Amino acid sequence: MTYFKPIKILCLLLFTAILFSCQKQKSEKQGQPKKVAVIVSSLNNPWFVVLAETAANHAIELGFEATIFDSQNNTALETDHFENAISSGYDAILFNPTDADGSIANVRIAKKAEIPVFCMDREINATDAATSQILSDSYAGCVAIGKYFVEKLNKSGKYVEILGLVGDNNTWSRSKGFHSVVDNYPELQMVAQQNADFDRNKAMEVMESILQVHPDIKGVFCGNDGMAMGAYQALVAAGKAEQVMVFGFDGASDVITSIEQKKILATGMQFPKLIARTAANYALEYFNGKRDFAQKVPVTVEMVNQENVHDYEAYGSDE
Amino acid sequence: MITKPTEVMNNKAIKYGIGVVALALVGYNSIYIQPLDQKLAENQQTVFNAKAYVDGIWNQDLAKAYQDCTDILQLIDSFNQDVNSTFEKNSHALGIGNIGYFRVKGEGIVIAVNENNVLLQVGSSRIEIETEFIFGNALRDASGLVKINDYEDTADFNSISEAMNDRIRQEVIPSFRSKVKEGDSVKFEGAIELNKVHLNLDQLEVIPFTLQISS
Numbered sequence: 001m002t003y004f005k006p007i008k009i010l011c012l013l014l015f016t017a018i019l020f021s022c023q024k025q026k027s028e029k030q031g032q033p034k035k036v037a038v039i040v041s042s043l044n045n046p047w048f049v050v051l052a053e054t055a056a057n058h059a060i061e062l063g064f065e066a067t068i069f070d071s072q073n074n075t076a077l078e079t080d081h082f083e084n085a086i087s088s089g090y091d092a093i094l095f096n097p098t099d100a101d102g103s104i105a106n107v108r109i110a111k112k113a114e115i116p117v118f119c120m121d122r123e124i125n126a127t128d129a130a131t132s133q134i135l136s137d138s139y140a141g142c143v144a145i146g147k148y149f150v151e152k153l154n155k156s157g158k159y160v161e162i163l164g165l166v167g168d169n170n171t172w173s174r175s176k177g178f179h180s181v182v183d184n185y186p187e188l189q190m191v192a193q194q195n196a197d198f199d200r201n202k203a204m205e206v207m208e209s210i211l212q213v214h215p216d217i218k219g220v221f222c223g224n225d226g227m228a229m230g231a232y233q234a235l236v237a238a239g240k241a242e243q244v245m246v247f248g249f250d251g252a253s254d255v256i257t258s259i260e261q262k263k264i265l266a267t268g269m270q271f272p273k274l275i276a277r278t279a280a281n282y283a284l285e286y287f288n289g290k291r292d293f294a295q296k297v298p299v300t301v302e303m304v305n306q307e308n309v310h311d312y313e314a315y316g317s318d319e
Numbered sequence: 320m321i322t323k324p325t326e327v328m329n330n331k332a333i334k335y336g337i338g339v340v341a342l343a344l345v346g347y348n349s350i351y352i353q354p355l356d357q358k359l360a361e362n363q364q365t366v367f368n369a370k371a372y373v374d375g376i377w378n379q380d381l382a383k384a385y386q387d388c389t390d391i392l393q394l395i396d397s398f399n400q401d402v403n404s405t406f407e408k409n410s411h412a413l414g415i416g417n418i419g420y421f422r423v424k425g426e427g428i429v430i431a432v433n434e435n436n437v438l439l440q441v442g443s444s445r446i447e448i449e450t451e452f453i454f455g456n457a458l459r460d461a462s463g464l465v466k467i468n469d470y471e472d473t474a475d476f477n478s479i480s481e482a483m484n485d486r487i488r489q490e491v492i493p494s495f496r497s498k499v500k501e502g503d504s505v506k507f508e509g510a511i512e513l514n515k516v517h518l519n520l521d522q523l524e525v526i527p528f529t530l531q532i533s534s
Binding site: 123125127134135137139140143144146147150169172173176177180181271274278294295296297298299300301302308311 | 473
C-alpha cells in the first residue's frame with residue numbers, strides 16, 4: 001500500500017500550488033483595473049456593433065479593461081465566451097444574449113462564479129440569474145408603429161410580417177405590440193408571416209418568394225431595420241417599391257436615411273448607446289458595493305417616421 | 320465451425336438493418352420540426368389573467384388614481400414654465416428614456432367629431448380625445464399602479480395594458496361616440512404620453528379613462 005504515498009504527496013503539492021496561484025491572482029488583481037467582458041449575440045448587424053463598442057468604450061472611460069466577444073448568434077459559442085471570461089478572471093459581463101432560453105445557463109455559470117451579468121437590449125427568460133436587464137421596450141415601440149401602420153394603410157389591405165429570431169423575446173414582443181393594434185382591423189389581412197433571423201439577405205430572399213405568391217400586398221412590417229432594408233431591396237427588384245410600404249425597427253443609420261428619402265415609412269428608434277452606457281455604469285456601481293439593482297429596466301423606444309425624422313439621428317445619437 | 324457465405328450475408332443484412340433502424344430512431348428523436356404559427360401561439364399563451372386583474376383594480380385603485388389628476392391647462396402652463404421639473408413632478412415612467420405619462424382631467428366644448436377622435440376646445444388649447452386608437456401603455460403607466468418588476472414575464476405586464484384598453488374601447492367609447500356632437504360640453508379624465516426632448520404641446524392627445532357629456 002506504500003505506492004499511494006507519492007500520489008498523496010503529489011495531490012497535496014498540487015492543492016498547495018493551486019491555493020498559491022489563486023492567492024497570487026487575487027493579489028495581482030488588487031491595484032489592477034477591473035476587467036469587463038462585452039459578449040454580444042452578433043457583430044454582423046451594425047446595431048449590435050454600436051451596442052458592443054459603446055459598452056466597451058464606456059467601460060474603458062470608467063477605468064476598466066474591456067474586451068468584446070462575438071457569439072455569432074450561436075449559444076454554444078456564447079458558452080465558450082462565458083467560460084473564457086470566467087477562467088480569464090473577468091470581473092463583470094455586459095451581455096447581449098443570443099437566445100432568451102438558451103442563454104440562461106450561461107448567465108447562471110457566471111452567477112455561480114460570482115461575476116455580475118448585465119443584460120443589454122435582449123431579455124433572458126429568468127429573473128434570478130442576471131444582476132439586471134436593461135431592455136428596450138420593444139412592445140411599446142411596436143404599438144406606436146402598429147398605429148402608424150393602420151393609419152397609413154387606411155385600415156385595409158394585405159400585408160406581410162417578417163419576424164426576427166424565433167428564440168429571441170424581442171421578436172415576439174415586437175410582433176405582439178404590432179398585432180395588439182393591427183389585429184383590431186379585420187380588413188387588414190396578414191397573408192404571410194415568416195422569420196428571417198434579423199438578417200438582411202434572408203429577409204430579401206423571404207420577400208422575393210412572398211412577392212411571387214402575393215404580388216398585391218400593401219405593407220411589410222419587419223422586426224428589425226436590417227430586414228426592412230432587405231425587404232425594400234426585394235421590392236425595388238420586383239418594381240413594387242412604390243406600391244408597398246415598409247416599416248422597420250431599430251433606428252439604424254441606413255433606415256433613418258431611407259426614411260428621409262421616403263423609401264421606408266417608419267422605424268422604432270432604440271437607444272443602443274444609452275443601454276450600453278447604463279450597463280457599464282451599473283457594473284461600476286456593482287464594483288462600488290451596490291447590490292439592489294432592479295431586475296428589469298425598460299428603455300423607451302420612439303417612433304421615427306417621415307414627419308419627425310429630422311428630429312432624430314441614427315441609434316439615438318448620444319442620448 | 321465453418322460459416323456459409325449465405326449466413327454471413329444474412330448476418331450482415333441483420334446488422335445493417337438494425338443500424339439503419341437505430342439511426343432512423345436517433346434521427347427522428349433528435350429533430351423536432353414545429354410550425355411557426357404553433358410557436359407563435361405558444362408565445363401568446365399566458366397563464367396570467369390580465370382581464371381579471373384589470374377588472375379587480377378598475378373601480379377601486381384605478382378609479383381613485385384617475386380621480387387624482389392634474390388639470391390639463393395647469394399642466395400646459397407648468398410645461399411652459401419648466402419642462403424638466405414638470406416631468407419630474409407629474410410624470411410616471413417605467414425606466415429610462417424621454418417618454419413620460421401623465422394623468423390629466425379637463426372640460427371643453429366639442430368643436431369637431433372626427434373619424435378617429437373628438438376635438439375639444441379647452442380654454443385656449445385644443446385637446447384631442449382619442450376614440451379610435453386606444454392602444455399602448457398610457458393608461459397603465461400614467462396610473463403609477465403597476466410595476467414591471469412585479470411580473471416575471473414581461474408579456475403578462477404588457478397584457479395589462481391590452482386589458483385596460485379593451486375595456487375602454489368596449490365600455491366607454493361606443494356610448495360616447497353615439498351621443499357626442501359639436502357644441503357639447505365634455506368632461507374627461509385620462510392619460511397623455513409626452514416626449515421630454517421632442518415636446519409638442521399643440522393638440523395634446525388624451526386616452527380617456529372617463530368621459531361625460533353635458534349638452
